[in-house]
Amino acid sequence: xxxIRSTTVLGIIHDGKVALGADxxxxxxxxxxxxxxxxxxxxxxGKILAGFAGSTADAFTLIEKFEEKLGAYGGNxxxxxxELAKDWRTDRYLRKLEAMMVVANxxxxxxxxxxxxxxxxxxxxxxxxxxxxxxxxAAVALKKHAAQLSxxxxxxxGLNIAADICIYTNHNLIIxxxx
Numbered sequence: 639x640x641x642i643r644s645t646t647v648l649g650i651i652h653d654g655k656v657a658l659g660a661d662x663x664x665x666x667x668x669x670x671x672x673x674x675x676x677x678x679x680x681x682x683x684g685k686i687l688a689g690f691a692g693s694t695a696d697a698f699t700l701i702e703k704f705e706e707k708l709g710a711y712g713g714n715x716x717x718x719x720x721e722l723a724k725d726w727r728t729d730r731y732l733r734k735l736e737a738m739m740v741v742a743n744x745x746x747x748x749x750x751x752x753x754x755x756x757x758x759x760x761x762x763x764x765x766x767x768x769x770x771x772x773x774x775x776a777a778v779a780l781k782k783h784a785a786q787l788s789x790x791x792x793x794x795x796g797l798n799i800a801a802d803i804c805i806y807t808n809h810n811l812i813i814x815x816x817x
Contacts, residue, residue: 644806646769647689648796649740649747650789651762656742657789658687659797659813665806674810682713687814691767692737700737715743719756727754738766744816769804773797790815
């Protein structure tokens with residue numbers, strides 16, 4: 639069975655604002671299966687943003703597990719991320735999940751992977767998925783040379799640049815923000 643995957647997710651913290659966005663494309667092999675998948679969610683009563691890339695069903699499972707960890711650790715995003723990564727790496731069922739996540743709150747941005755990594759980017763820019771390097775490169779340049787733009791505008795432009803280059807990324811963007 640062909641796996642459903644591919645996307646670009648980009649998160650930025652800039653001038654005290656947080657934006658996390660993703661395109662809407664899901665592919666099966668080399669065919670677009672759906673063009674408007676919602677890959678970004680608000681969690682914890684709107685205090686945390688989460689975006690995913692990879693197998694859609696696997697990502698939904700991980701988001702549910704992450705929400706459970708948030709509840710267990712009083713909404714502490716970093717602790718919940720670390721505990722999820724531990725489980726993901728050691729649990730036989732979770733280890734088979736093929737997805738990655740970017741999570742953000744008002745102060746921090748994290749990338750969570752199935753290898754047990756929880757990464758906090760130095761430049762407050764995180765990107766995952768097939769078009770991640772295009773989006774991240776654009777975001778670094780925008781933060782450096784167009785600092786007058788908002789975090790949301792930077793995410794939008796970074797994702798649009800990735801969609802222009804990456805065949806697994808489209809222009810159907812969903813962008814969520816936190817203040």
